Amino acid sequence: MLICVVAIEYAFLTDDFSLSVVANHSSIETPNFYKFTATWSSQEGSLLLWAALLSVVASASLRFTRHKMRDVVPWATAVMMGLAVFFTGLMIFGGGVNPFALVAEVPADGAGLNPLLQHPSMIIHPPMLYTGYVSLTVPFAFAIGALITRRVDAAWAKSTRGFALIAWIFLSIGIILGSRWSYTELGWGGYWAWDPVENASVMPWLILTAYIHSIMVQEKRGMLKVWNVSLIVTSFSLALLGTFLVRSGVLQSIHAFGDSTVGPYFLALIAIVIVGSAWLIISRLPLLRSEKRIDSLASRESIFLVNNLLLVALCVVVFWGTFFPLISELITGTRSTLAAPWFDRYTTPLAVMLVLFTGVGPLLAWRRLSWEGAKRVFALPLAVAAVALAVLLVFTDASDSFWALAVFTLASFTVAALAQDTWRGAAARRASAGGSIAGSIAAVAVRNRRRYGGYIVHLGLVVLLVGVAASSSFETKVDAKLKPAETTTVNGYDVTYVEPTVARDDQALIFGAVLQVDHDGQRLETLYPTRRYHLNTGTTRSIRGYFEGEATSEVGLKAGLFSDFWVALEPDTGLVQKRARVADQRFAAYMRQKVLPAIQRDPSQAGALTKQLIKVQDLATDEIIQEYVDPVNATPVTFRIIVSPMVTWIWIGALIAILGAAFAVWPSGGSRRKKVS
Amino acid sequence: MALGVALALATGLVYVSFNASSEAREPSELQDAIPGKSYELTGKVVHGSIERTENGVDFKVSDRDGGGSIPVSYEGVIPDPFRDGREIVLQGSVSETGGFMGDTDTLVTKCPSKFSEKKYQ
Numbered sequence: 001m002l003i004c005v006v007a008i009e010y011a012f013l014t015d016d017f018s019l020s021v022v023a024n025h026s027s028i029e030t031p032n033f034y035k036f037t038a039t040w041s042s043q044e045g046s047l048l049l050w051a052a053l054l055s056v057v058a059s060a061s062l063r064f065t066r067h068k069m070r071d072v073v074p075w076a077t078a079v080m081m082g083l084a085v086f087f088t089g090l091m092i093f094g095g096g097v098n099p100f101a102l103v104a105e106v107p108a109d110g111a112g113l114n115p116l117l118q119h120p121s122m123i124i125h126p127p128m129l130y131t132g133y134v135s136l137t138v139p140f141a142f143a144i145g146a147l148i149t150r151r152v153d154a155a156w157a158k159s160t161r162g163f164a165l166i167a168w169i170f171l172s173i174g175i176i177l178g179s180r181w182s183y184t185e186l187g188w189g190g191y192w193a194w195d196p197v198e199n200a201s202v203m204p205w206l207i208l209t210a211y212i213h214s215i216m217v218q219e220k221r222g223m224l225k226v227w228n229v230s231l232i233v234t235s236f237s238l239a240l241l242g243t244f245l246v247r248s249g250v251l252q253s254i255h256a257f258g259d260s261t262v263g264p265y266f267l268a269l270i271a272i273v274i275v276g277s278a279w280l281i282i283s284r285l286p287l288l289r290s291e292k293r294i295d296s297l298a299s300r301e302s303i304f305l306v307n308n309l310l311l312v313a314l315c316v317v318v319f320w321g322t323f324f325p326l327i328s329e330l331i332t333g334t335r336s337t338l339a340a341p342w343f344d345r346y347t348t349p350l351a352v353m354l355v356l357f358t359g360v361g362p363l364l365a366w367r368r369l370s371w372e373g374a375k376r377v378f379a380l381p382l383a384v385a386a387v388a389l390a391v392l393l394v395f396t397d398a399s400d401s402f403w404a405l406a407v408f409t410l411a412s413f414t415v416a417a418l419a420q421d422t423w424r425g426a427a428a429r430r431a432s433a434g435g436s437i438a439g440s441i442a443a444v445a446v447r448n449r450r451r452y453g454g455y456i457v458h459l460g461l462v463v464l465l466v467g468v469a470a471s472s473s474f475e476t477k478v479d480a481k482l483k484p485a486e487t488t489t490v491n492g493y494d495v496t497y498v499e500p501t502v503a504r505d506d507q508a509l510i511f512g513a514v515l516q517v518d519h520d521g522q523r524l525e526t527l528y529p530t531r532r533y534h535l536n537t538g539t540t541r542s543i544r545g546y547f548e549g550e551a552t553s554e555v556g557l558k559a560g561l562f563s564d565f566w567v568a569l570e571p572d573t574g575l576v577q578k579r580a581r582v583a584d585q586r587f588a589a590y591m592r593q594k595v596l597p598a599i600q601r602d603p604s605q606a607g608a609l610t611k612q613l614i615k616v617q618d619l620a621t622d623e624i625i626q627e628y629v630d631p632v633n634a635t636p637v638t639f640r641i642i643v644s645p646m647v648t649w650i651w652i653g654a655l656i657a658i659l660g661a662a663f664a665v666w667p668s669g670g671s672r673r674k675k676v677s
Numbered sequence: 678m679a680l681g682v683a684l685a686l687a688t689g690l691v692y693v694s695f696n697a698s699s700e701a702r703e704p705s706e707l708q709d710a711i712p713g714k715s716y717e718l719t720g721k722v723v724h725g726s727i728e729r730t731e732n733g734v735d736f737k738v739s740d741r742d743g744g745g746s747i748p749v750s751y752e753g754v755i756p757d758p759f760r761d762g763r764e765i766v767l768q769g770s771v772s773e774t775g776g777f778m779g780d781t782d783t784l785v786t787k788c789p790s791k792f793s794e795k796k797y798q
Contacts, residue, residue: 022754189754324694325701336698337717339768339783344692479732479753548760570755572729638732640754 032455049127051087052242053134061138061163068159075145080137090265125177129201132171133239136204139164139211140236141670143229147280152225152287157215157278164212164232165665171205171659176654184555189477189566191650192468199322200242203315207235210311213361217301225288226281227308235276238315240270295524300364307357310350310445317346333428344472352406355465358458362421362451381417388412401473408469411462418455445663453664460657467649471564475644483636494518494563500635501528502628504621508532510544511571511628513637515556529569529639541614542587543580543621547573561601564647570638571628579624587617699768705745710771717768718749718777719730724761738765738777751779756786 021464058080065073139160146156157164178198179191192198211231215550217224240527244266281288320327321338363377389409398405405614426440433440445452480488482497489495492515501512512530535541536549556564595613599606627633699715710716718738723746726737733752739745741764751767761763768783 313686316687320690320694324698328695328698335701336695337701337766338694338698339717342694342698345691481731551760635756 002071021110025205045107046126046130046243047087047091049093049130049135051084052129053131054084054087054137057131057134057163061160064162065142065159068155071149072142072145072151072156075148076138076141079141079144082348083137086265086269115332123176125181128170128177130170130243131172132167132174133204133243134453135163135167135170136208136232138238139232144233144277144280147229147277147284149288150284152284154215154219154222157228158219161212161215162214162665164208165661168205168208168212169661169665171201171208172654172658172661175201175205176651176658180651183566183647184557185552187642189555189568189644191647194318194321194340196245197323199318200238200245203318203322204238204242206311206315206318207231207238208634210308211235213304214308217304221301223301224305226285229277229281231289231308231312233273233281236320237273240266240273247563287522300361303357303361303364307354307361310357314347314350314354315356317350318343321346336583348403351465351468352403352410355407355414355462358462359410359417362455362458363417365415377417377420381413382419384416385409397474401469404469404473407465411466414462415459416457422452422455435553449666450664453660454659455664456663457657459662460653460660462653463656464650464653467646467651467653470646471644471650475642478641480639480641481636482639483634484631488641489641490641492519493524493643495567495639495641497637497639498526500629500637501530502619502625504625508534508549509625511569511573511619511625513569513571513639515567516638517558517565524565525558527558527565527567529556529567530554531569531571533573541617542584543617543624544577544584546621547577547580559648561648562641562645564644566642568640570635570640572635573628575633575635576628579627580621582618583624585621650676673674687770701766703740703745704747705740707745707747707777712771712773715768715770715780716777717766718747718779719764719766720745720747722759722763722765727761733758733779738767747777749777749779751784753779753782753784754788756784759784759786790791 058077061080062073062077082147139157142156142160146152175198178201182193183189183191208231211228214224214228214231218228321343325335359381363381389405389412392405392408400410422441425444426437429444430437430440433443435443460566476491478488478490480490481544482488482495484497484499487496488493496516496518498514498516501510501514503510503512510530510532512528515527515529517525517527518548530553532552532554533546534549534551536545553568558569591613594611601610628635699717701717702710703720704718707716707718720738720740721743721794723737723739728735730750730752731751734755735748735750737746738749749767749769751769763786766785767777767779769777769779772778
């Protein structure tokens with residue numbers, strides 16, 4: 001499998017256009033870096049990547065479980081290999097998705113990689129998501145193995161917990177990179193749009209998050225067994241569905257399965273996974289009965305259950321909204337859709353409650369909490385939350401948005417709760433072992449990586465949700481049409497359009513603007529947002545071709561800890577296009593009258609003449625685009641300006657959460673020693 | 678009990694989503710549209726119909742197979758891939774005069790994840 005990937009990469013890097021996948025997704029002019037990554041922009045390439053990653057992950061899982069669960073492992077291996085066979089079989093027999101398919105006629109140059117995808121986050125985003133999806137296979141396979149062999153204690157979940165966490169980490173990275181890309185590249189200024197493809201990535205993540213929590217309950221208390229296997233099966237099915245959705249076009253276009261040759265196979269696989277697992281779970285039901293019952297509502301396990309229900313409810317809402325076009329078509333015959341506000345309305349309250357429980361969960365003990373214990377652990381966080389609420393109400397406008405206020409208040413509660421618990425753990429350690437407070441914190445954290453890693457993740461998610469709440473509730477969005485030297489004021493920022501810029505590189509015309517941004521009378525930043533018009537490679541080369549290809553935005557962004565200033569521009573290229581049309585006509589006439597006859601007379605001149613012509617055309621292009629910056633024309637430009645508070649918190653929060661999960665999954669000294677013995 | 682609660686919530690979800698949803702229509706299916714009701718227009722941008730306006734863009738949308746056509750007026754952010762011949766999705770309503778008035782910032786240009794049409798077979 002890995003050899004196949006290497007072979008494909010080699011073909012991409014050496015411009016071997018006889019391979020269909022290379023011809024369609026790369027070109028000579030595509031930068032090397034992007035040639036490398038173009039592999040997974042195609043359906044063939046992503047399937048190959050899936051299969052290759054699966055083989056790596058499967059081998060790793062066998063390595064880590066080689067001394068454990070000898071009866072379950074063979075079945076788990078069979079499940080993983082079955083999936084590998086599916087993907088390999090699909091590539092070879094699935095029709096049209098063989099990554100090594102050849103083209104009938106080898107073109108001189110490829111079609112190129114879509115410029116929108118030529119962005120650093122887009123390079124790592126797909127493999128991250130795929131690694132996440134694929135890592136999910138391991139706990140899934142072991143769950144199935146455990147069901148088949150009737151070994152339904154927590155052993156399967158325990159020995160694959162690392163893989164579940166790794167899947168979580170990679171999915172998180174993938175999702176956050178995707179939204180970062182959307183924020184900086186797509187030119188609309190948002191980081192989340194409830195697009196079906198985004199939803200497809202977040203659904204397995206939600207269920208996986210629930211699973212990671214609820215397996216702890218099974219481990220500690222022997223409960224929720226059916227629930228856990230159901231969660232991992234659901235999560236894995238959703239991951240498959242995600243891969244399928246992204247690739248099939250079911251929801252993107254209404255040509256349901258027409259676009260993709262692999263759609264039906266994928267659906268069949270998903271059906272097998274769901275039906276097979278459901279049958280296994282039902283036939284093993286008597287074995288899966290809980291060993292204990294929940295003692296009290298105020299116990300950690302019941303909070304975990306609530307958190308599970310919230311996460312699953314979130315997923316159900318997202319699932320429903322994503323598939324509503326299909327559902328409504330089934331029920332009423334007309335295809336109806338749900339827009340972003342619908343998602344916001346139902347996910348916001350659920351997310352706010354989750355913020356609360358990320359703090360409450362760690363505070364409660366297993367089994368039961370006494371009234372005395374409750375007073376001890378809740379006093380400080382509640383006090384902090386009350387103070388935070390008062391401060392917010394008095395000193396800020398946070399009360400304008402009920403949900404944002406709720407998030408901020410609950411976030412302070414949660415942070416206080418996490419800090420208090422860490423502090424008490426460290427203080428206890430310090431009392432027995434001495435040393436500094438920081439040292440004690442580090443010591444307890446390293447000793448109990450899972451718990452404190454979890455705290456870090458919770459902290460990160462709270463920071464992220466605060467960022468989401470602030471930026472979505474208190475964002476100012478303005479579209480301003482400015483001429484050079486004009487100024488507009490947006491939410492305390494004075495924005496001056498200094499001058500237009502224009503340039504040309506190998507692939508595109510770049511129209512830009514120099515913007516001076518002042519805040520409270522002080523120079524904040526000079527921004528250079530641009531819009532790139534990529535030359536359309538499909539047709540005869542012309543200057544107009546720049547306006548017929550893709551256009552991408554490079555936004556101007558001044559990110560700050562508390563406020564982001566974001567600007568994208570929409571230049572008026574009418575004048576340049578008009579000049580380009582005239583030039584193209586002259587050019588075509590010259591071709592007909594002079595160049596073509598010359599080539600007919602002496603065909604050996606064709607190459608040299610073409611090169612010369614391209615040079616002339618480029619010179620003409622350079623001349624024409626100068627119109628744009630000519631002060632005489634002073635073309636107005638539409639700027640979309642967004643001032644959005646605390647967007648940076650989203651990226652920081654995600655980073656904290658991902659590092660926290662990595663900390664939790666990192667093998668501790670203790671377990672390493674155990675492995676040796 | 679838990680099952681009952683789940684069922685009630687699910688029913689609620691079904692109910693509110695049907696209320697909040699807007700029907701997806703292609704231009705030729707908008708003939709009998711009720712003015713003022715929210716629809717989701719899907720279709721292809723007619724070649725050469727795009728005209729920039731003060732705060733947005735006017736264009737025509739036809740069915741995916743080329744039939745039918747409706748003038749569209751839209752204000753707000755224009756997605757990067759917006760172009761002649763592209764498939765779009767737009768929320769909005771039909772005016773008395775038969776034009777489609779797009780809601781601000783709801784224009785979506787399709788194929789954000791299907792970035793390539795095959796050129797070489």
